[in-house]
Amino acid sequence: MSLLTFTTIYAQRPASGPPLTAGEEKVFLLGADSITINKLPDGTEIRRVVNKVIFRHKGALMYCDLAIHNVASNALEAYGHVKIVQGDTVTVTGDTLFYYGNSRLAKVSGKVVTLKDRKRTVTSNRIEYDMASGVAFYPDRGKTVDAENTLTSKQGYYDTRTKISTYYHDVKLVNKKYTLTTDTLVYNSLTKMADFRSPTKVVSKDGTVIAKNGSYNTETGESVFRTRTTIDNPDYTLTGDSLSFDNLNKKGFAKGNVELVSKNDETILNGDFGQYNGKLGRSKVWGHALTRTVISKDTLFMTADTLYSIEIQGAKALPTKKASKNVIDSDTSDAQKPRQLIGYKNVLLYKKDLQSKCDSLIYNSLDSTITFLKKPIIWSGKYQMEADSIVAQLINQKLRTMYLKAKSFVIAQDTLFNFNQVKGRRITAFFDDSTRLERVFVEGNGESVYFAANEANKPMGMNRVECAKMTLNFKRNQVNRIQFVGQPDGRFIPPQGVKAEDKQLDGFNWRIKEKPTKTDVLAKTNFKPKPPKIVKPIEKPQDKTNQTVKKEVLKTKVKPKLKKL
Structure with a gap:
């Protein structure tokens, strides 16, 4: 007696199938060029369908060249030109599909697997798509592309409904304005907000951001950093325990152990709070405020209730230490912008050849004057x-x-x-x-x-x-x-x-x-x-030959004779 029963059916594709039903429980075969039905002894029906295959389940259409359909388990294997179309928003393509109808999980693999919605494309060699929740997952290296960004990582999740993606390991987000690298990133394609919880670097033509925990708006450049963060650009470095920055308007606010370094004039501002306005060339620090300015191999230390560093608009640039004396007339590429350094209220100043107490103070680098007030x-x-x-x-x-x-x-x-x-x-x-x-x-x-x-x-x-x-x-x-x-x-x-x-x-x-x-x-x-770093001196190698000679001398040394009592 045969253990299997084979039935092969060659049929025309139906002109139209049953009406689409979003709540249907079973995977439904809409059409194929040929069907082979295999029945197991327990009555389980296995269908092998070939050429121009179309299945439908829960409103989604699945296409392939060949499929094995287990009617009892409501699962199918599909091969060749695999495509899933869910509504009018999501399309998944690949070479192989394993679909589990009861859980609505689709596992698609191939040389290139893509998941597309209206505005973005996810690419990998494997994508697991939960059609019930709308969440896609790639366990191997993948890429997400939209109109503004290209994002790559070793692993990633994409929610096709909320448009929120989560990426892990070697994450890199490339935009025409910047490049962001991190280890963990949550990105909302609708709000353009990128949230990270691991060491992160954002590099743009305006500078570099080093942070560990924060949110970054990839469209406007606005950002909020919740742990110690550094913003570094050609003119200054701003660091704080927490920091917010508006890249479009070049405005920054830092809180907690703030340090603002002006690279052009070798000035450092420290305090509890700090503000920076790049367009106006103004910095402000308050709360235990301190400034250190290098002046002719000496450092000017100053504290006040509030410290300001203000770029003097319209003034000619001053030569830096690296520049020649005629740099102002010839080339300003290595010149520093003249500034005013202002201490407001309760000023204390220390320089090796000058000390002061006053209410307020203004240091003008353009004419090298210090004005002490009140x-x-x-x-x-x-x-x-x-x-x-x-x-x-x-x-x-x-x-x-x-x-x-x-x-x-x-x-x-x-x-x-x-x-x-x-x-x-x-x-x-x-x-x-x-x-x-x-x-x-x-x-x-x-x-x-x-x-x-x-x-x-x-x-x-x-x-x-x-x-x-x-x-x-x-x-x-x-x-x-x-x-x-x-x-x-x-x-x-x-x-x-x-x-x-x-x-x-x-x-x-x-x-x-x-x-x-x-x-x-x-x-x-x-x-x-x-504190200065202590460098341990390098020990000179010992002369083994000399040590050997010393040992031999000790061995041959004549011991004194003891006199008998």
Whole structure:
């Protein structure tokens, strides 16, 4: 008795099948050129259909050249020119199809397998498509392409209904404006939002973003980063514990351990919060704000409630250290944009040759001036200067001239620890190449106290002079010569006649204890410099020959004889 029953049917394709029913449970054969029906002893019917095969299930059509259809398990195997059409939105093509009708899972494989909807195409050599949920999965390397982006990864999911894709391992998203690489990415084709939860790099013509957790709008360039992130471009580097950035308008906001590095003028801003506006060339940092600016092999440290770095619009670019002296006239490709560095409220400044406390401060790199506002006090060496406002002029990045305006007071401590003093409405102080006080010019209600000493540095007495205008010349912190304009009113007091009250002009206040140090500035901002890397010295190889000789010498060394007791 035969175990199988074979029935071969050759039939014309039906002119029309039953009406489409979205809720039908069984896979329905719409047509084929030939059908071979195999019946197993248990009654299971296996159909082999050949040429121009069409199946339908749950409203989806499946095409192939040859198919094996298990009627009982509601599954089929399809080979050759496989195509699935689901509604008018999704089409899947490949070489081989395994379809499980009860779960509606389609496994398509081939040299090139594609899943297309209206706006994107997924390509791989294997795609598993859950027709019930509309989710496609490729377990091997695949690619998703739409009008703006090409996205590749080792594994990926695509939800044809929500248009949300999830990609894993060696993920790369390429757009004409940027390239994004990561290890895990969730991408919404409708909102154009890319969400990542692993180390990610976004590279564009405007710079590079390094992040671990965030969202990126691939259309507008707007982004939100939830962990420590760095944005790096040719002009600056912005880093923060969390960060948002608008690439179109070139605006960034950072929060937590913010660091903004201006590459053109070697300026670093640190703080709790930071803002950057690339179009206007403005940066703002506040909350434990600190700036470090390199000035002629020295670093200017400054803290304030708020720090600003503002590009001076319309000004000619300045040469960088790498550029030649004539770079402004010849080529600005290696030139830096002149900027204003502003400290607002509670300013402390430290530079090796200059320290200050003031309400606000403006450093202008275009003319190398520092303006101190609202009753500032400045120390330079053994000099102390106060006024309602002060302007410091730097030449070759060294302090050369100081302009004190209104209620000006200059104190210079000499080698005998006496205080030479000058006060007036306006004072201009000149410094030599070593930043030592060289000359002081006083205009309006000038008063001075200066101590005289001989060549042996022995005190000779003290002078008190009042004059509308006067010029005092200093040498080694001592008044060497004085010139008056108009009739001076003065007196000389010998050493034995100098009283304590005569030694000080009205308003004298030696505030050396308030002079900020580098440590003071850094401590106020809770900034901790990175410790230098300790490089272990390379050990020289030992001379084995010499060691062998030493061992042989020890072996042959004569031991002393012990005397018997």
